[in-house]
Amino acid sequence: MAFKPADKIQDLQYFGEFGGVNPSISDSSTYTFLSAKSMADTFEGNTEGCYLYSRHSSPSNLYLGEALAQMEGTESANVSATGMGAIAPAILQLCKAGDHIVASRTIYGGTYAFLKNFTPRYNIETTFVDITNLEQVENSITENTKFIYCESVSNPLLEVADLSKLTEIAKKHNLKLLVDNTFSPLSITPSQLGADVVFHSLTKFINGSSDTMGGVTCATKEFIDLLRDVNDGANMLLGPALDSLRAASILKNLRTLHIRIKQHSKNALYLAEKFENDGLRVVYPGLKSHKDHELFKSQMNEEFGFGGMLTLDAGSLEKANALMELMQERNLGYLAVSLGFYKTLFSAPGTSTSSEIPEDEQAAMGLSEGLIRISIGLDNDIERTYQMMRNCMNELGVL
Ligand SMILES: *Cc1c(COP(=O)(O)O)cnc(C)c1O
Numbered sequence: 001m002a003f004k005p006a007d008k009i010q011d012l013q014y015f016g017e018f019g020g021v022n023p024s025i026s027d028s029s030t031y032t033f034l035s036a037k038s039m040a041d042t043f044e045g046n047t048e049g050c051y052l053y054s055r056h057s058s059p060s061n062l063y064l065g066e067a068l069a070q071m072e073g074t075e076s077a078n079v080s081a082t083g084m085g086a087i088a089p090a091i092l093q094l095c096k097a098g099d100h101i102v103a104s105r106t107i108y109g110g111t112y113a114f115l116k117n118f119t120p121r122y123n124i125e126t127t128f129v130d131i132t133n134l135e136q137v138e139n140s141i142t143e144n145t146k147f148i149y150c151e152s153v154s155n156p157l158l159e160v161a162d163l164s165k166l167t168e169i170a171k172k173h174n175l176k177l178l179v180d181n182t183f184s185p186l187s188i189t190p191s192q193l194g195a196d197v198v199f200h201s202l203t204k205f206i207n208g209s210s211d212t213m214g215g216v217t218c219a220t221k222e223f224i225d226l227l228r229d230v231n232d233g234a235n236m237l238l239g240p241a242l243d244s245l246r247a248a249s250i251l252k253n254l255r256t257l258h259i260r261i262k263q264h265s266k267n268a269l270y271l272a273e274k275f276e277n278d279g280l281r282v283v284y285p286g287l288k289s290h291k292d293h294e295l296f297k298s299q300m301n302e303e304f305g306f307g308g309m310l311t312l313d314a315g316s317l318e319k320a321n322a323l324m325e326l327m328q329e330r331n332l333g334y335l336a337v338s339l340g341f342y343k344t345l346f347s348a349p350g351t352s353t354s355s356e357i358p359e360d361e362q363a364a365m366g367l368s369e370g371l372i373r374i375s376i377g378l379d380n381d382i383e384r385t386y387q388m389m390r391n392c393m394n395e396l397g398v399l
Helices: 005-010 036-043 059-072 084-094 109-122 134-139 163-172 221-228 234-238 244-254 257-277 293-299 317-329 359-364 382-396
Strands: 076-080 100-104 125-129 145-151 176-180 197-201 215-219 281-283 309-313 345-347 371-375
Touching (some): 059 076, 059 244, 076 084, 076 221, 084 145, 084 234, 109 125, 134 163, 163 176, 221 234, 257 309, 257 382, 317 371, 317 382
Parallel strands (some): 100 145, 176 197
Antiparallel strands (some): 076 215, 197 215, 281 309, 309 371, 345 371
16 A cells, blocks of 8 residues: 555644644753652653653654654654754764775765765775665675665765665665655655665755754664663764754644645656756656656655756856856846755755765766756746746856
8 A cells, every 4th residue: 555654744633732733842951850760760761751851852852753753654753953963873873883884875965974084983984886786785785784875866866776675685684774865755755665764854855944954863663762862872972952943843844745845846847858858968857768767656655756856967067157146146046055945946066065075986976067956946837937947048058
């Protein structure tokens, strides 16, 4: 039976403390205990039903976590202050010195930098692979490998990971599969395809208004409890806790995610098809010309479409920059990193979000200089947007 993530969110019923239609926001960093004994029990890890201190958990954060666990079909979830504040602690929780990771080479620049530059200091080594080459993935596994890490739809090249096949490989070698699903919330549900841990940067589509940061780790209750453990939990001890006010505002935005994703997907598909017809090099998983189109289709929750991200190649960095500046001037969007906003956002990944990746490696992975990554907004009249974008391209000789 098809997994229905939007229904799962809709079915959550939370009453506020005074009968409000939204759950009350916990405006406290610390919590009282009615007896000293229950405080001691809580420190020993028996935290069921008790709040201790907001770095550990708070009612607002638990509400948001529960909603995201429902959306991702996992037992539990832990929210954090940023996406990196979810990803980095989970990686550190799973690894000790001497361990090894197999990771996709086309991942978010921050995650790439963390695995390439930061974790080696603690003697945790990562082999970066072409995640679409399953043979290479399997051959990179060593006896020290702890997990396979990838993004369901990769940044910025929009390659699609075959999560079912990666799960098979992971299971065969007794590894976990960790998936960052930031680019494809609702469209893809990695846990239903076998992923063990699913991350999101809530900063992007899930919050959708580019006014706050947030992150989440969705996994088994056992793993989430480990992350929060007062004695050796990476989220508890590294401290990337989300503020309750923000957790509450993100939860409210999550309630409209399904409508937004459908509109992002509809707009992105429209533009991708038009620009491809015009002869531009467009990468969008919803296009039949995308090499992973069929794979995306086979993994998706169909009603949500192929997502709001596309890339197009302006030919050179100069043209890409000129086009982005002109599109911003004409109010078609903002020249800004990030994604999932109600207005269109564009950036040239080679010199921005993926600049951590050395130039020769960028070339090897097909990240060309003139590439523009576009997060398509919620434009009501996408045909009008297309005409205006086309005019910009014509004026600059991109088309
Ligand atoms: C933005 C992003 C992150 C990091 O999230 P922050 O909220 O910025 O810390 C991780 N993965 C992907 C795919 C992202 O786009």
